[in-house]
Amino acid sequence: MKRVLLTLLLIQGLAVAAETKVDKGIKMPYMDFPMKPGKGMYSTKGKCNMCHSWGYTINQGLQSKKFWRKKVAKMITVFHAPIKNEDIEEVVEYLYTNYGNGKEE
Amino acid sequence: MPRREFFKKAATVAGSAVVGSTLAEASEVPSTGHPIDNRKVADIAFPQKRPLITYSDRPPLLETPREVFAQPITPNDLFFVRWHMPMIPTYINPHKFHITIDGEVETPLRLSLASLKKEFEAVEITSVLQCGGNNRSAFHPTPGGIQWGPGAMGCAKWKGARLKDVLAKAGLKKGASWIKFNGLEKPVYTKTDGFVRALELEKLHDQIIIAYEMNGEELPYLNGFPVRLILPGFYSDSWIKMLSNITVTSSKPQLHFMDHAYRIPDNDCECETPDNLAPKTKPIEEMNVNSLIGYPVSGTKVKANAQLIVRGVAFDGGHGIVKVEISIDGGQSWQEAKLDDGKQGSYAYRSFSHTLTPKKSGSLTIMAKATNTKGETQPFAYEVKWNRGGYKFNGIDEVTVEVVA
Numbered sequence: 001m002k003r004v005l006l007t008l009l010l011i012q013g014l015a016v017a018a019e020t021k022v023d024k025g026i027k028m029p030y031m032d033f034p035m036k037p038g039k040g041m042y043s044t045k046g047k048c049n050m051c052h053s054w055g056y057t058i059n060q061g062l063q064s065k066k067f068w069r070k071k072v073a074k075m076i077t078v079f080h081a082p083i084k085n086e087d088i089e090e091v092v093e094y095l096y097t098n099y100g101n102g103k104e105e
Numbered sequence: 106m107p108r109r110e111f112f113k114k115a116a117t118v119a120g121s122a123v124v125g126s127t128l129a130e131a132s133e134v135p136s137t138g139h140p141i142d143n144r145k146v147a148d149i150a151f152p153q154k155r156p157l158i159t160y161s162d163r164p165p166l167l168e169t170p171r172e173v174f175a176q177p178i179t180p181n182d183l184f185f186v187r188w189h190m191p192m193i194p195t196y197i198n199p200h201k202f203h204i205t206i207d208g209e210v211e212t213p214l215r216l217s218l219a220s221l222k223k224e225f226e227a228v229e230i231t232s233v234l235q236c237g238g239n240n241r242s243a244f245h246p247t248p249g250g251i252q253w254g255p256g257a258m259g260c261a262k263w264k265g266a267r268l269k270d271v272l273a274k275a276g277l278k279k280g281a282s283w284i285k286f287n288g289l290e291k292p293v294y295t296k297t298d299g300f301v302r303a304l305e306l307e308k309l310h311d312q313i314i315i316a317y318e319m320n321g322e323e324l325p326y327l328n329g330f331p332v333r334l335i336l337p338g339f340y341s342d343s344w345i346k347m348l349s350n351i352t353v354t355s356s357k358p359q360l361h362f363m364d365h366a367y368r369i370p371d372n373d374c375e376c377e378t379p380d381n382l383a384p385k386t387k388p389i390e391e392m393n394v395n396s397l398i399g400y401p402v403s404g405t406k407v408k409a410n411a412q413l414i415v416r417g418v419a420f421d422g423g424h425g426i427v428k429v430e431i432s433i434d435g436g437q438s439w440q441e442a443k444l445d446d447g448k449q450g451s452y453a454y455r456s457f458s459h460t461l462t463p464k465k466s467g468s469l470t471i472m473a474k475a476t477n478t479k480g481e482t483q484p485f486a487y488e489v490k491w492n493r494g495g496y497k498f499n500g501i502d503e504v505t506v507e508v509v510a
Binding site: 024025026027028029030031033050051052053055056059060061062063067071078079080101 | 147149150151152153159160161162163164165166191193194195196197242246247249250251252292293294296297298326327361365
């Protein structure tokens with residue numbers, strides 16, 4: 001009886017080992033989305049890119065200053081981005097200067 | 106904006122990354138064109154995927170190239186990807202994974218993947234999965250959000266357990282009225298709202314399933330391994346990936362991603378202008394009638410006086426496609442295309458084909474327009490009305506080929 005139990009346990013153990021071996025998960029690649037060089041780039045990089053890629057930002061399309069300001073505000077209020085009040089304008093200016101559509105609103 | 110200019114812009118987007126829309130707004134007046142087409146796939150493939158058009162790596166945002174839509178089923182490794190939160194598990198042990206069902210239920214459940222497969226009837230449904238912002242780059246002024254081309258969609262055969270059966274096992278309490286869904290993707294800060302979505306209980310139907318198979322295989326991680334919610338006919342915003350919790354509530358939950366995202370004007374035209382935004386909005390929910398030409402793609406060179414077989418897909422929110430028409434004279438006259446047998450059901454792509462023989466050399470524009478069983482059809486692209494989120498574009502599709510002698 002003991003031997004049967006042991007064999008059963010062994011078989012079960014092997015089965016689990018065989019199954020778990022199949023799936024090792026994935027490794028995400030890193031992709032570079034270069035930022036346009038300009039005033040405020042490094043500051044913006046640290047604040048935005050800590051949570052998401054620069055691709056997520058620039059693939060919103062070229063936008064107005066009001067749009068970028070609202071986006072930054074949303075990142076702070078909804079997503080808790082660590083951007084201090086006194087740093088908001090620098091980020092908005094960088095985004096608008098480099099990824100703006102030429103319109104204030 | 107003239108179409109030709111679009112191609113020029115699209116052609117400049119190359120290399121490993123798509124850059125932001127380079128379209129300068131010509132005027133304040135909202136106008137719609139065609140989505141940015143023919144973007145190049147990235148030179149890096151994501152795990153379990155072939156190289157796709159890549160907008161972001163964190164979170165991954167990947168678009169399927171147009172030529173894939175020459176077939177009615179989208180292969181798993183070409184299927185588009187859209188996540189909201191930057192932190193996605195890269196390893197899930199399927200033997201330890203479980204879904205919890207709680208809230209207004211008699212018996213809270215903790216279902217393993219094995220019990221989901223064993224204890225519930227397995228059902229299969231072929232259904233389109235489309236992002237509400239698919240084709241967003243067609244709208245001007247540019248609405249916020251990823252500037253998708255036409256490939257933020259796909260169609261797969263999903264297999265899983267009915268949500269209804271799972272809820273029945275837990276037993277709904279009297280007063281249960283909403284179902285909340287949460288997956289394993291996480292925001293960077295724990296105090297940030299997760300990507301949680303909710304469905305009104307009265308909208309529950311037999312075709313809504315918790316899928317553990319996609320086209321006969323495990324789901325790719327990036328499409329929600331090991332299980333995701335399948336809501337046929339609805340845009341993909343509530344098709345929660347890596348579904349890990351279902352909470353039944355007695356009232357409408359307050360959720361950022363329900364109350365502020367994926368909403369359109371609540372008026373007859375579902376439209377507004379930037380200067381006059383609609384005061385009331387509603388969730389995007391059911392997909393409108395749409396179609397896409399998979400072959401040929403714009404820029405293809407074809408021979409004059411040789412047969413050209415146009416192929417593509419058409420779909421809607423589940424009423425079913427009855428007709429796809431092709432025009433080669435800018436939409437003045439239309440010829441009916443041949444449809445597949447429709448056996449995949451009304452939530453699936455209905456594939457179409459149409460043979461034509463170009464006579465003259467030069468550029469030739471081919472348009473496709475679908476009609477559903479309700480008689481709803483696609484407007485011309487320029488007739489599609491603007492909304493701030495850039496949702497639900499369904500303008501008549503077109504590609505331009507070069508006919509050579």
